[in-house]
Amino acid sequence: MSTQKDIEEPSYLDYKGKYRGIFSWILSTDHKRIALLYLFSILAFFATGATLGLLMKFELIAPGKTIMTAQTYNAFFTLHGIIMIFAVVIPGLPAVFGNFLLPIMIGAKDVAFPRLNLLSWYFYVMGVSLVLISQFTGQGPPDTGWTFYAPYSFRTTGNMLPAVFGAFVLGFSSILTGLNFLVTIHRMRAPGMKWLKMPLFPWTLYATGWIQLLATPIIGITLLMIIAEKTLHIGFFDPALGGDPILYQHLFWTYSHPAVYIMILPAMGAISEIISTFSHKTLFGYNFMVASSLAIAFVGYFVWGHHMFTSGMSSTALYAFSLLTFLVAIPSAIKVFNWIATMHKGSIDLQTPFYWAMGFIFVFMIGGFSGLILGSLATNIHLHNTHFVLAHFHFIVFGGTGFAFFGAMHYWYPKMTGKMYDSRWANIGLFLFLTGFIVLYGTMFYLGYKGMPRRYYDYDEIFHTGNIISTMGSWVLYSGLGIIIINLFASLKSGAKAPSNPWGGKTLEWSVPSPPPVENFKEIPVVTKGPYSYK
Amino acid sequence: MSTILVKHRDDLTSKTGMWFFLFTELLLFGGLFIVYSVYRYRNATAFHLAAQELSVFIGTINTIILLISSTTIAMSITAIRKQNKKFAILLLGLTIILGLAFLVNKYFEWGEHFKEHIYPGSSILALRGHGDVLFYGLYFFMTGLHALHIIIGLIFILVIAVSILRNKINSDNYVLLENSGLYWHLVDLIWIFLFPLFYLIT
Numbered sequence: 001m002s003t004q005k006d007i008e009e010p011s012y013l014d015y016k017g018k019y020r021g022i023f024s025w026i027l028s029t030d031h032k033r034i035a036l037l038y039l040f041s042i043l044a045f046f047a048t049g050a051t052l053g054l055l056m057k058f059e060l061i062a063p064g065k066t067i068m069t070a071q072t073y074n075a076f077f078t079l080h081g082i083i084m085i086f087a088v089v090i091p092g093l094p095a096v097f098g099n100f101l102l103p104i105m106i107g108a109k110d111v112a113f114p115r116l117n118l119l120s121w122y123f124y125v126m127g128v129s130l131v132l133i134s135q136f137t138g139q140g141p142p143d144t145g146w147t148f149y150a151p152y153s154f155r156t157t158g159n160m161l162p163a164v165f166g167a168f169v170l171g172f173s174s175i176l177t178g179l180n181f182l183v184t185i186h187r188m189r190a191p192g193m194k195w196l197k198m199p200l201f202p203w204t205l206y207a208t209g210w211i212q213l214l215a216t217p218i219i220g221i222t223l224l225m226i227i228a229e230k231t232l233h234i235g236f237f238d239p240a241l242g243g244d245p246i247l248y249q250h251l252f253w254t255y256s257h258p259a260v261y262i263m264i265l266p267a268m269g270a271i272s273e274i275i276s277t278f279s280h281k282t283l284f285g286y287n288f289m290v291a292s293s294l295a296i297a298f299v300g301y302f303v304w305g306h307h308m309f310t311s312g313m314s315s316t317a318l319y320a321f322s323l324l325t326f327l328v329a330i331p332s333a334i335k336v337f338n339w340i341a342t343m344h345k346g347s348i349d350l351q352t353p354f355y356w357a358m359g360f361i362f363v364f365m366i367g368g369f370s371g372l373i374l375g376s377l378a379t380n381i382h383l384h385n386t387h388f389v390l391a392h393f394h395f396i397v398f399g400g401t402g403f404a405f406f407g408a409m410h411y412w413y414p415k416m417t418g419k420m421y422d423s424r425w426a427n428i429g430l431f432l433f434l435t436g437f438i439v440l441y442g443t444m445f446y447l448g449y450k451g452m453p454r455r456y457y458d459y460d461e462i463f464h465t466g467n468i469i470s471t472m473g474s475w476v477l478y479s480g481l482g483i484i485i486i487n488l489f490a491s492l493k494s495g496a497k498a499p500s501n502p503w504g505g506k507t508l509e510w511s512v513p514s515p516p517p518v519e520n521f522k523e524i525p526v527v528t529k530g531p532y533s534y535k
Numbered sequence: 536m537s538t539i540l541v542k543h544r545d546d547l548t549s550k551t552g553m554w555f556f557l558f559t560e561l562l563l564f565g566g567l568f569i570v571y572s573v574y575r576y577r578n579a580t581a582f583h584l585a586a587q588e589l590s591v592f593i594g595t596i597n598t599i600i601l602l603i604s605s606t607t608i609a610m611s612i613t614a615i616r617k618q619n620k621k622f623a624i625l626l627l628g629l630t631i632i633l634g635l636a637f638l639v640n641k642y643f644e645w646g647e648h649f650k651e652h653i654y655p656g657s658s659i660l661a662l663r664g665h666g667d668v669l670f671y672g673l674y675f676f677m678t679g680l681h682a683l684h685i686i687i688g689l690i691f692i693l694v695i696a697v698s699i700l701r702n703k704i705n706s707d708n709y710v711l712l713e714n715s716g717l718y719w720h721l722v723d724l725i726w727i728f729l730f731p732l733f734y735l736i737t
Binding site: 112113116175179180182183186187188213214215216217218220221222224225228232233234235236241242243244247251 | 545547548551552555556558559560562563564565566567569570573574577578655656661664665666668669672673675676680
């Protein structure tokens with residue numbers, strides 16, 4: 001190699017590329033810079049979605065109209081759903097932490113297709129912009145919920161077309177990211193990094209990549225059919241033209257159930273990294289962790305029917321989907337047991353990311369068990385479309401993915417920024433977040449069990465007390481969130497300089513400086529040991 | 536500075552990416568094939584009768600056209616490998632002409648239907664019942680989406696032909712041509728399924 005290699009390479013934050021100022025970011029093909037582009041856009045949309053949620057909870061503090069009309073409430077939960085699902089939790093961990101860390105963790109200089117990677121971000125921004133445009137143009141915002149159920153989605157006067165097309169474009173972005181990661185993992189692992197020497201986070205991204213690649217086109221085509229239905233009156237799902245609305249639900253959930261695993265698998269990967277690092281111990285049952293990730297991705301394709309138990313299906317289909325739903329709990333349980341076993345006799349370092357991982361396991365277990373209640377046919381009839389469902393998926397999606405996202409944020413923050421954060425404020429934020437979370441969503445289990453339906457801006461007087469408690473929870477959660485984010489931003493300026501390996505991690509990203517240099521490695525490392533070699 | 540960001544090239548990686556993309560494309564059409572099967576099962580008679588109205592002749596011609604065009608693009612890869620630049624461009628030109636011929640046929644075919652007031656949203660088509668509405672809805676949507684893929688493919692091939700002319704694609708570096716070929720074969724393959732589903736199963 002040339003002698004210039006010996007000169008200290010600038011970090012990716014300082015490196016002066018072809019462009020200056022803002023263009024050095026929005027035209028950069030460096031996976032680390034693209035990851036930060038995603039991070040900031042996702043945080044902005046997350047703040048939007050969370051504020052909508054806060055306002056909806058405030059509306060529900062008392063029966064009847066409090067601060068908004070029924071129509072506004074419908075528009076709010078639709079936008080909240082579209083933004084949170086398609087623009088926050090689906091891209092969340094893969095696009096931010098996957099982009100930043102996948103190449104470093106497998107010993108590569110970048111992803112396989114850096115320009116495609118940047119293009120995915122542009123698709124992402126375009127998709128969200130279309131969704132936002134739909135709010136302010138046409139005859140009123142969309143009001144179908146994020147599921148766009150037929151036939152209402154093409155009968156409503158709400159401005160559906162841009163929103164549906166926006167979701168389609170977001171799907172494209174997701175496919176391209178997944179494709180990029182799959183090829184990167186197949187082709188660019190460092191010498192010696194055999195498949196079973198790859199850390200868990202890349203493994204879960206690999207499983208996620210396949211779901212993104214093979215499930216997203218199904219919703220893509222389904223959304224195109226909705227668009228064709230609305231503009232050309234083709235009759236795919238319109239009963240008046242011979243179409244079948246139930247078929248729409250089948251197609252929609254064929255994607256949207258696997259999409260839940262797009263959200264949760266990388267979260268599980270990040271949690272595995274955190275638990276191993278802070279227990280200073282090899283991940284227990286590594287092979288089982290890998291196999292269960294792939295099993296979740298695979299079985300996840302065959303359970304979509306459990307969203308439709310009350311929609312009208314043959315009883316054989318009901319039994320089959322219920323059974324398969326219970327099966328998918330097995331690999332998830334394997335993961336939880338293995339995390340616990342990893343901590344057993346480990347030398348545990350109680351730091352903020354570890355607390356987040358504990359929080360994750362706690363809320364994920366509640367979310368998972370309530371999923372079993374919903375997955376059994378008899379109880380589902382009682383609980384379908386109530387606040388119980390709402391509580392269940394917020395425990396999984398916001399609890400699971402959200403906790404893992406902030407856990408990963410606190411775990412890899414020193415690597416990404418080169419700064420340490422104030423862990424006292426971080427812990428206070430986490431405490432408020434967790435408390436608020438449980439008060440907010442835990443109460444919803446009770447409300448749903450008592451029969452309060454979802455997606456209504458009004459309710460019967462008997463649900464009043466529960467709703468007051470739940471709404472107060474939303475304030476605590478929101479202030480916790482505020483503290484966490486302000487603390488992370490403030491630490492960018494005031495934080496101490498981070499060493500290259502502040503937590504004593506063993507995976508490759510901790511072997512490079514913080515923040516990493518432009519091309520990650522001076523020389524591509526040769527891997528001889530497994531990913532969590534503590535002994 | 537330039538030593539930091541070295542250009543990397545790995546043809547196998549590019550081709551792997553293309554193959555993964557083809558999986559996505561297959562699943563995209565897969566959704567439509569499912570919808571087609573469900574509605575065919577439910578409206579067997581109407582689909583049977585409506586399918587007889589399509590011109591098997593034009594369909595067959597178009598199938599032959601696409602098959603030949605797949606051959607020509609495959610041959611152009613061999614030609615570029617043997618450093619026969621002119622022949623490669625000629626073969627790509629032939630592929631483009633065949634693709635355009637396919638679209639022209641499609642244009643006349645659709646035109647005939649439109650003349651008979653058979654198009655999505657037509658009130659005359661609606662009078663014929665749900666089965667016919669669904670059959671023609673699927674027919675226009677699926678062949679339309681396929682035609683869109685043909686147009687995108689033609690643009691790719693045109694860009695490739697120009698790059699060969701400018702020596703950007705040559706006997707050392709022709710992975711883009713190979714990838715376009717893969718894409719073109721997929722578009723061809725999807726037609727191989729569309730043709731019997733709409734024209735032959737009556």
